[in-house]
């Protein structure tokens with residue numbers, strides 16, 4: 001009798017999610033059940049084309065199971081060994097913790113392969129016995145309709161967001177097991193126990209470059225050539241390093257230059273810029289507002305990050321209005337009316 005393969009539920013079958021799912025399935029190491037939205041069910045079920053710098057061309061990748069909701073996934077194929085979340089993390093619009101409502105089981109390990117800081121906290125608040133793994137990925141991959149273009153190798157660090165209610169070693173072991181399913185000759189997947197360091201290091205990039213590119217509608221290369229790297233990005237990066245330090249995380253000086261020169265030779269659009277260009281919500285809360293929150297709490301001056309954060313909050317509201325999240329009165333309210341935006345969701 002063949003051994004039962006680890007069962008994985010994956011929520012967020014976009015640029016990163018498709019590569020994660022294919023990575024786990026193509027060597028037969030796990031079986032993935034993908035949760036689609038009702039409107040994307042048919043295309044996910046018919047398969048995506050993957051054009052990958054690491055795995056080559058896969059004409060039609062179809063995950064083992066595709067379901068229209070987490071509830072359907074759980075009822076048909078659960079409980080899952082791993083629940084992987086690779087959506088954009090936008091707590092004010094669709095909190096990640098809500099995805100777990102109908103599919104979480106105490107035997108499941110949650111794997112968050114998303115950018116940002118503080119993303120595990122709402123989950124621990126609701127599920128104090130949960131095991132949550134962190135995946136911090138340096139990859140370049142985008143879903144265009146039903147084709148995923150994967151242009152930069154998957155360099156990913158996994159570690160456990162330590163849950164102090166549980167045995168530490170058990171969490172490390174779970175992480176190492178997941179790594180053994182994920183790691184192969186075509187990616188560079190590593191175990192990194194210091195999740196805080198990995199996440200803050202990545203923020204040196206995301207908090208400064210994603211945000212500046214998104215606000216200026218410039219890709220990384222253009223933003224550099226036009227002078228933004230020295231005028232905005234470097235000062236912002238120094239502030240992130242200072243906030244990390246106030247959180248007990250030492251980021252070495254060379255990291256800033258490594259991030260600044262990391263995409264030399266290409267005009268790379270970071271994911272937040274792609275979201276703005278597509279009229280989508282952005283991950284400003286977990287990528288910058290949470291950093292600003294920690295800075296305020298710890299008394300770290302962050303003039304550049306404060307401006308970037310405030311501007312991005314305006315961008316998010318602009319998107320919200322365009323998406324019908326609220327409607328403004330036809331006549332502009334006067335200050336004395338104390339008008340408050342009424343959100344529909």
Ligand SMILES: NC(=O)C1=CN([C@@H]2O[C@H](COP(=O)(O)OP(=O)(O)OC[C@H]3O[C@@H](n4cnc5c(N)ncnc54)[C@H](OP(=O)(O)O)[C@@H]3O)[C@@H](O)[C@H]2O)C=CC1
Pocket residue numbers: 011012013014015016017035036037040086087088089094113114115137138139140141142143271283
């Ligand atoms: N792309 C990259 O190269 C990198 C991305 N990251 C991070 O990885 C994470 C994922 O990014 P990325 O793959 O680019 O994002 P994408 O927008 O490409 O993919 C997210 C997917 O999640 C789906 N989704 C959202 N909500 C739900 C839901 N409720 N049910 C089912 N599906 C849902 C979206 O569907 P729909 O379109 O219908 O909303 C979309 O297909 C982010 O945190 C990002 O910052 C990190 C490193 C690099």
Ligand SMILES: CC(C)(CO)C(=O)C(=O)O
Pocket residue numbers: 115137138139140205206210269270271272
């Ligand atoms: C670092 C980078 C650009 C790719 O991994 C990223 O995290 C993003 O696009 O959000």
